[in-house]
Amino acid sequence: MTQNSPIQLSLPVHLPDDETFNSYYPAAGNDELIQTLQISAAGKGAHTIYLWGPVKSGRTHLLHAACAYANDQDRRSFYLPMGIHASISPALLEGLEQLDLICIDDVDAIAGHPLWEEALFDLYNRVTEHGRCSLVVSAAKPISDIGILLPDLLSRMQWGVNYQLQPMADDEKLAALQRRSAMRGLHLPDDVGRFLLNRMARDLRTLFDVLDKLDKASMIHQRKLTIPFVKETLRL
Template structure:
């Protein structure tokens, strides 16, 4: 998978925040794929308002905070990556933080983040039940609320009330802003997304072949796209089209 070196997002990211007191350097081991943008996202019906709001939020602060929730592998991470990419295209300072790795980083990462223009925090419910992290995030929410041009977007697998946070004030802050539930894709939408992805790679994915993948593989798009990438490479090596027999052979189904 390709890695994009955006100004604020690289492997083993070294971020310098200059404050009135002293510069602070923090290392964040994160990489972002260069193909996860709004253009490459396949929205399910019912998510149009959410996508438009995220695009607007990436270009300007519209409500200080936005809370997005949906099941694992539902596309939440793709959307946060896309927001950061669009913010960078608009020359806005952006940062992506995956809190699934909170055990290997420090709450000091939140210090002075309000100087950024877009902050995307993924899997925020990973810190639910960790008082030190919850308090640090609570204070970040308060600092951001005092800024004129700082947008916070967080993602989780459940709503603020259902995410098992132990700090009531943090849940209250999360409810201050916009809250969206990511709607799941129907099978025909997943098929269309697979075919569009295949076409971008110069592949033809017939309906019957696409439906075969949907019935035999995990049904989330991230897994399906990974499988399609493998089949793309295999088809080039073997100089064969994507057919059900070929897929069975390559995936040992």
């Protein structure tokens, strides 16, 4: 939702300012997916999109980016991570089809929960009937493998456009880290970036969190990013 939305404010969800399409470095093979998300966020193209890829593969960044893209065009968006489903009610999905863009993350978290599956099935139907809203759903696996028990929901999810998020090569992860650094006004030399790739978990979420820590330490100590400074800061 937009910032003033009562529904968005009632959820423990924050959309990061730095997770946009501009800050996303696409791996080879993901260009069509990103273009499709942008078109849908703008109110054109596919009404339902299913996106899957491993945990920490960048799915959440793309959903945040789609919401930011819609909001920049004065369109109403709503982001819901299903990992928090135990603390909210399926009734939250009622009426969302009146918005312009709905992004539901980690939908596999509600697989096997009848009330949530029914609520999501009803939302798919209302989105299709309403005709103006776009629904983007993400999970860690293909639709057939996430454990959805309601056959009608499986059928609805398979109607739309389906994309697998392609993984990044190490050179692409280095480029993504350097783009993220540059947006913060921080220079990340190639040797330091490769050091992080070799010594840290290689998923982008972990790498970005490490970069945030290094950025803060660099500002506090007024030091450039070097391998000795990184070792000292991260206690490696």
